[in-house]
Amino acid sequence: MSQNAVIVCTWGEDQDGLPVGAEEVLHIGRGLAADLGTDLAWLVLGALPSAAPETAGRYGVANLLQVEDAKLESPQPDALVAALAAVAGERSPRALLFHQTQASRAVAPRVAGRLGDAVVMNGVSADLSGECIVVTASAYGGDTRVVYEVSGRCPVIAFIANAVVPEPGDGAAVAAEALSVDLTGVEERVKIVEPARFEGPRLDDAEIIVSGGRGLGSSDNYKLIEQLAAALGGLPGASRPLVDDGWVDSSQQVGLTGRITRPNLYVAIGISGASQHMAGCSAAKTLVAINRDAEAAIFQYAKYGIVGDALELLPELIRAAGAR
Numbered sequence: 001m002s003q004n005a006v007i008v009c010t011w012g013e014d015q016d017g018l019p020v021g022a023e024e025v026l027h028i029g030r031g032l033a034a035d036l037g038t039d040l041a042w043l044v045l046g047a048l049p050s051a052a053p054e055t056a057g058r059y060g061v062a063n064l065l066q067v068e069d070a071k072l073e074s075p076q077p078d079a080l081v082a083a084l085a086a087v088a089g090e091r092s093p094r095a096l097l098f099h100q101t102q103a104s105r106a107v108a109p110r111v112a113g114r115l116g117d118a119v120v121m122n123g124v125s126a127d128l129s130g131e132c133i134v135v136t137a138s139a140y141g142g143d144t145r146v147v148y149e150v151s152g153r154c155p156v157i158a159f160i161a162n163a164v165v166p167e168p169g170d171g172a173a174v175a176a177e178a179l180s181v182d183l184t185g186v187e188e189r190v191k192i193v194e195p196a197r198f199e200g201p202r203l204d205d206a207e208i209i210v211s212g213g214r215g216l217g218s219s220d221n222y223k224l225i226e227q228l229a230a231a232l233g234g235l236p237g238a239s240r241p242l243v244d245d246g247w248v249d250s251s252q253q254v255g256l257t258g259r260i261t262r263p264n265l266y267v268a269i270g271i272s273g274a275s276q277h278m279a280g281c282s283a284a285k286t287l288v289a290i291n292r293d294a295e296a297a298i299f300q301y302a303k304y305g306i307v308g309d310a311l312e313l314l315p316e317l318i319r320a321a322g323a324r
């Protein structure tokens with residue numbers, strides 16, 4: 001393996017035999033490696049995801065690297081940081097790329113710290129300008145883009161969900177190459193007592209989402225959102241106040257601090273259109289808004305809008321959707 005590769009770093013296996021977001025980051029990594037005239041490598045920490053060899057081939061990965069160690073079986077930040085820093089020290093990559101998750105937020109900046117290099121979080125794209133990697137990142141709740149020129153030797157970059165639509169190509173499966181790192185003495189400083197479990201379909205993958213906001217007035221009315229979502233064959237989502245007030249589970253929150261979605265259809269009901277909410281749904285192909293305030297910001301984003309009372313309109317919409 002060349003000493004100068006762009007390395008996509010993943011762990012865990014969540015979705016269709018792959019870590020969530022792996023294909024998106026491989027897509028970005030493939031483009032960046034081509035711009036830099038170097039190889040793309042994929043470093044898997046812990047168990048090899050079942051679909052990794054085929055997926056590596058489809059994204060032009062030159063080297064599929066795997067570090068297996070008992071401390072990476074249920075990977076925790078301290079072991080991940082130690083393993084990543086060890087591999088980076090040995091292989092001198094040109095960039096380390098991550099999908100931004102709760103877990104990688106706790107890892108990527110620390111790896112950059114160990115390497116003495118720059119870190120950019122909330123990335124949406126990475127290009128080349130002269131010798132510099134130029135990262136565009138989302139900022140201020142998703143309504144602003146910031147462009148960083150990163151001059152360091154090996155920037156660490158985390159990309160938010162749905163930053164790109166991955167485009168796999170053709171290519172033969174890539175065999176994994178085992179790397180060994182010494183994690184002796186690495187102890188996790190934070191112990192997980194009981195991991196949170198989430199089962200069922202995910203908003204991130206939904207084609208249709210119907211979300212309710214504070215305009216619904218009461219938690220009882222949220223069942224109308226669930227009924228409309230079911231009638232349309234979609235999933236129910238929510239704005240953050242509904243999560244804060246305990247009306248719905250946090251897994252249903254759409255937005256900057258919730259799920260970043262990219263459905264074909266997003267129906268926002270009783271939602272004002274704050275930038276932090278829009279960060280999670282503005283990539284929808286079609287956005288429909290219902291709000292009783294004709295001046296509500298959500299109408300700036302909506303392809304179709306209805307100015308009216310959600311509680312009057314919802315039963316009609318549920319009936320019409322059910323009759324399809």
Ligand SMILES: Cc1cc2nc3c(=O)[nH]c(=O)nc-3n(C[C@H](O)[C@H](O)[C@H](O)COP(=O)(O)OP(=O)(O)OC[C@H]3O[C@@H](n4cnc5c(N)ncnc54)[C@H](O)[C@@H]3O)c2cc1C
Nearest residue numbers: 213214215239240255256257258270271272276277292310
């Ligand atoms: C750091 C940070 C992160 C955040 N992250 C998120 C996030 O991830 N997701 C998120 O959603 N928010 C997030 N927020 C909160 C965000 O700023 C807004 O406060 C929130 O999105 C507002 O929710 P809402 O639109 O449901 O409520 P409101 O802003 O109160 O809007 C309610 C809307 O309902 C309309 N309405 C009222 N009654 C009716 C009716 N009967 N029929 C139709 N319409 C009606 C009103 O006209 C209004 O437009 C974040 C904020 C911060 C500071």
